Amino acid sequence: MKNALVVYASRYGHTRRYAQWIAGQLGCPALEARQLRPQQLAACEVLVYGGGLYAGGLNGAKKVLTAPHPLEGKELVVFTxxxxxxxxxxxxxxIRAELTKALPEALGRAHLFFLRGGMDYSRLGPVHRLMMAMMRRMLLKKPEAERGGQDRGILETYGKTVDFVDMETARPLVELVREL
Ligand SMILES: Cc1cc2nc3c(=O)[nH]c(=O)nc-3n(C[C@H](O)[C@H](O)[C@H](O)COP(=O)(O)O)c2cc1C
Known part of the structure; x- marks a missing residue:
């Protein structure tokens, strides 16, 4: 197996739990994106990047995946x-289409995995709480037949505490990295 590094950005801990589990399985470090130093990135052969989805964007990804870091020649594995x-x-x-539009170069060659997180409305900061309320209001105006999976996910869990984190769903990612 190549020398791997897991980097993640997580606001409420769901992505962090996946990142730490994946790193534990691979026997490599899991580092927070904002603490990542260029030398740490330069030393790895496989970069696993994970971030929470926020209004269709991947938390922290722009900084890590598009900055002028030496990503050439590295295998990229991304999970949402x-x-x-x-x-x-x-x-x-x-999700793939939205991320590819935002990060065409990295996503064009990355192995992409989709994992499910959760939400605890009692822990949301005021900005996120307001964003969710606005999103809900907007989605309720959308005809039901036009609502996509992300829309339904938000409406069905609105105001609740839900936790869909399931490490088994991250196992295919671990297996892929072992085979690279
Ligand atoms: C303001 C806001 C916007 C969100 N937008 C999306 C979204 O577009 N798609 C989605 O699937 N989940 C969305 N979510 C849910 C988060 O992706 C989910 O809570 C995830 O588990 C967060 O991971 P983290 O705790 O590691 O940051 C949103 C949550 C908040 C608070």
């Missing part, structure tokens, strides 16, 4: 952690 159920093919396609 969101509320929408990634068992739904249309949801996966939608």
């Amino acid at each position: 952690c969101g509320l929408a159920d990634p068992a739904d093919e249309a949801t996966r396609q939608h």
Whole structure:
């Protein structure tokens, strides 16, 4: 197996739990994106990047995956952690399309995995709480037939505490990295 490094950005801990479990399985470090130093990145052959989904974007990804770091020649494995159920093919396609639009170069060559996180409304900061309330209001105006998986994920869990983190769903990622 090549020399791997797991880097993650997590606001409420869901992505961190996956990142730490993946790193434990691979026997490599898991580092927070904001603490990452260029030398640490330079030393790895496989970069596993994980981030929470926020309004369709991947938390912290721009800084790590598009900065002028020496990413050339490295295998890239990216995982998303969101509320929408990634068992739904249309949801996966939608997330992939949005991320590829935002990060065409990195996503064009990355192995992409979709994991499910959770939400605890009692822990949301005021900005996120307001964003969720606005998103809900907007989604309720959308005809039901036009709502996608991400829309349904947000509406069905609104105001609740849900935790869909399941390490078994990250096992295929670990297996892929072992084979690279
Ligand atoms: C403001 C806000 C926007 C969100 N947008 C999305 C989204 O577009 N798609 C999605 O699947 N989940 C979305 N979520 C849910 C988060 O992705 C989910 O809570 C995830 O587990 C967060 O991971 P973290 O705790 O590691 O940051 C959103 C959550 C918040 C608070």
